[in-house]
Structure formats: structure tokens, C-alpha cells
Amino acid sequence: MSVGDDGESTNVSVAVTGATGEMGRAVLDAAGAREDVSVAFAVNRDAPRDPAESVAGVRVEPAREFDRLLADRSPDVVVDFTGPASSQNYVAVAAEAGVASVVGTTGFDDEGEAALRELAEYAPVLKASNFGRGVQALVSAVESAVADLPGYDVEVTETHHNRKRDAPSGTAKTILEAIEGARDGGTADGQRVHGREGEAPREAGEIGVHARRAGTITGEHEVLLAGNHEEVRLTHRAEDRGVFAEGALDAAVWLAGREPGWYDFADVVDGAESNDAEATNDTGGDDR
Numbered sequence: 001m002s003v004g005d006d007g008e009s010t011n012v013s014v015a016v017t018g019a020t021g022e023m024g025r026a027v028l029d030a031a032g033a034r035e036d037v038s039v040a041f042a043v044n045r046d047a048p049r050d051p052a053e054s055v056a057g058v059r060v061e062p063a064r065e066f067d068r069l070l071a072d073r074s075p076d077v078v079v080d081f082t083g084p085a086s087s088q089n090y091v092a093v094a095a096e097a098g099v100a101s102v103v104g105t106t107g108f109d110d111e112g113e114a115a116l117r118e119l120a121e122y123a124p125v126l127k128a129s130n131f132g133r134g135v136q137a138l139v140s141a142v143e144s145a146v147a148d149l150p151g152y153d154v155e156v157t158e159t160h161h162n163r164k165r166d167a168p169s170g171t172a173k174t175i176l177e178a179i180e181g182a183r184d185g186g187t188a189d190g191q192r193v194h195g196r197e198g199e200a201p202r203e204a205g206e207i208g209v210h211a212r213r214a215g216t217i218t219g220e221h222e223v224l225l226a227g228n229h230e231e232v233r234l235t236h237r238a239e240d241r242g243v244f245a246e247g248a249l250d251a252a253v254w255l256a257g258r259e260p261g262w263y264d265f266a267d268v269v270d271g272a273e274s275n276d277a278e279a280t281n282d283t284g285g286d287d288r
């Protein structure tokens with residue numbers, strides 16, 4: 001991390017994994033347009049066959065070179081949008097070298113999530129299921145609506161492009177946890193009903209969860225609350241992956257130089273200017 005003459009402006013160097021994936025490309029595009037970020041290197045599992053091929057002007061190296069590049073180029077933060085297994089590997093190598101990680105990858109199982117949290121004891125790890133600032137606002141609005149409307153039926157619907165692997169989305173899981181936390185005394189996730197089929201009517205307290213996959217839709221999340229002959233619908237719609245990429249780079253800039261620990265995007269959005277966020281190593285949360 002370099003600090004400018006004014007002592008204020010900083011430049012954070014990032015290593016980008018999954019560089020030829022949708023999000024890797026978006027991150028490299030966004031980084032190229034920012035003055036507070038530079039790219040130390042970029043890797044992909046299957047690097048382009050032509051070594052001259054680049055993404056946003058950055059040469060993409062094979063993932064097997066990740067350890068060496070990390071040592072040689074000393075990035076401040078690794079920005080990872082890949083898959084759960086590779087993400088865990090990248091964060092492990094980074095943490096061992098004392099390098100921070102921003103993780104956007106979703107779809108971790110409990111074991112994978114716990115492993116990441118353990119790695120946060122060695123280096124800062126900031127993980128978020130959605131780096132859109134609007135989703136932070138959506139989650140707050142959902143918590144408030146659920147608390148204000150006890151007894152209303154709640155259904156969560158997420159819609160994504162047809163290439164998405166994990167369902168429900170990481171964001172939907174974050175929203176579900178917010179709903180459960182906002183209900184009186186909290187509710188067990190056994191009340192989640194995924195899809196709906198058969199004869200039985202809806203039971204009180206159920207939270208319906210619906211995942212749709214179609215075309216090239218970037219990402220939509222809707223929470224429907226219905227009762228008392230009225231409906232409330234809270235929706236977030238991402239129009240472009242650049243939204244997630246900018247949020248992830250904001251997170252990288254915020255994370256550089258922090259103490260080891262577990263952080264989330266709410267820390268960045270709530271206290272972007274402050275340096276006093278407390279890292280946690282708790283095992284709670286479902287931010288996958």
C-alpha cells in the first residue's frame with residue numbers, strides 16, 4: 001500500500017483470481033479505471049493459451065503460479081470471485097503469507113465457511129455474499145419490515161443468469177438469516193421451505209425460498225411480505241456486475257492494513273471513513 005505526498009491518498013495493490021470469469025473481468029475493468037487501486041497480478045485456473053492475451057490490459061497468469069506471484073509481487077489484498085474450493089485454497093495461501101483477502105465467492109458449505117473463518121486468525125478476511133451497496137439497504141429494510149409486520153407471510157425469490165451454480169444464492173441466504181434474526185426471538189432455519197409442491201397449505205411461520213435461473217439476468221432479490229389484505233415487496237436488482245466489482249474494490253481499499261480478523265461489507269458501508277472497525281472471529285453468520 002503506497003501513501004501519497006498528502007499523506008491521505010493511498011494506492012492498494014490487488015491480486016485478482018478467476019480473472020477470466022465474469023466477476024474477475026468486472027474487477028479488472030473496474031480496477032483499471034480507479035486511482036486508488038493497482039493490479040499486482042491476475043490468475044485463472046485455465047490461463048489463456050496465448051500468453052499475450054489479457055483482460056483489461058492485465059496479463060492473466062496460470063493459477064499454479066499464484067504462490068510465487070504472491071511472494072514476488074506482494075499485493076495488499078487478494079480479490080477472489082471463483083468457486084468455494086479454489087477460494088479456500090487462495091485464501092489459505094494468502095493468509096499464510098499475511099495477505100488480506102476479499103471473498104465474493106458464494107456456495108460454501110458449513111465446513112468451508114468455518115475453514116475461512118479460521119484463516120481470518122492469520123490475516124484479514126472480508127467476505128460478502130453481495131458487494132452491492134443497495135443490498136445492504138435491502139437487508140436493513142427487510143429486518144425493519146419483518147419486525148414491524150409480525151405474522152405476515154414471508155417469501156424470498158432470487159433470479160439469476162443460467163450459468164449460476166449455487167442455489168439459493170448467497171445473498172438469499174444472507175436475507176434469510178436477516179429475516180430469521182428479525183423475528184421474535186429468532187427462528188430456526190427449519191422453517192425455510194425451498195420451492196413448493198404437493199397438497200399441503202402454507203403453514204404459519206414458513207419462509208418460502210425460490211430460485212429462478214434464466215438467460216443473462218445479473219441478479220435480483222425480492223422479499224414479499226403478505227398479510228392483513230396487503231402486500232409489501234422489497235426488491236433489489238443489479239443491472240451490471242460493475243456494481244459488485246466496485247464494492248469489492250472499495251472493500252479491498254478499506255481492508256488493506258487492518259488487523260487479522262473476520263470482516264463483512266457492512267463494516268465498509270457503515271464506516272468507510274473510519275479506521276476503528278473491530279474484527280470478529282465469531283462463528284455465526286450465514287454470509288455465503
Ligand SMILES: NC(=O)C1=CN([C@@H]2O[C@H](COP(=O)(O)OP(=O)(O)OC[C@H]3O[C@@H](n4cnc5c(N)ncnc54)[C@H](OP(=O)(O)O)[C@@H]3O)[C@@H](O)[C@H]2O)C=CC1
Nearest residue numbers: 018021022023045046081082083086104106129130131244
Ligand atoms: N459477492 C458478490 O457480490 C458476488 C458474488 N458472485 C460469486 O462469485 C463467484 C464467481 O461468479 P462468476 O464470475 O459469475 O463465475 P464464472 O463462472 O464466470 O467465473 C468463475 C471463475 O472462477 C474460476 N474457478 C472456478 N472454479 C475454480 C477452481 N476450482 N479452481 C480455480 N479456479 C476456479 C473459473 O475458472 P475457469 O475459467 O478455469 O473455469 C472462472 O475464472 C460465484 O460464487 C458467484 O456466486 C458473483 C457476483 C457477485
Ligand SMILES: O=C(O)C1=N[C@H](C(=O)O)C[C@H](O)C1
Nearest residue numbers: 106129130164169170171219
Ligand atoms: O452468481 C452471481 O452472479 C451472483 N452471486 C451472488 C449471490 O450468490 O448472491 C451475488 C449476486 O446476486 C450475483
